[in-house]
């Protein structure tokens with residue numbers, strides 16, 4: 001795959017960090033007292049997973065409580081992410097994290113990125129999703145002239161493709177049933193597949 005320029009925008013949760021897996025571990029593999037494993041997480045929006053019957057507030061609380069406590073000790077990187085990101089950095093790619101996280105989690109996020117990915121990212125953009133100051137991820141990627149975006153969220157991946165940014169969609173239980181239609185979108189299962197496509 002040859003890229004016209006060297007900028008790659010990369011999502012954080014589900015791509016750099018194994019956030020859903022870490023939330024499950026943090027909650028002893030239960031959600032609302034019901035046993036849960038990663039294959040149960042069939043929707044990004046936990047309140048829309050039929051198995052758990054969460055309200056929107058309960059779902060938010062699950063994420064927020066975890067983010068408030070999260071650190072390098074309980075939020076783990078995705079397998080292979082550290083090696084792959086380092087490899088891309090050594091190939092002189094400009095790597096920018098574009099996360100839907102809100103500014104309130106900026107300190108924890110930057111600390112976490114610096115712990116696992118020291119000096120590997122050129123910038124970190126918080127799009128403050130679902131707030132009044134939200135920015136669109138796809139606008140950020142296209143304005144940065146990104147040649148590639150990497151995400152695990154179907155909606156974001158579709159939109160970056162619509163903005164003509166080729167996108168790798170990380171296959172996860174919450175996007176597994178989605179059928180890729182846009183030729184600019186490529187499914188990847190592991191970080192090493194990213195490197196294979198980039199070779």
Ligand SMILES: [Mg+2]
Pocket residue numbers: 011012013014015151152153
């Ligand atoms: Mg994500």
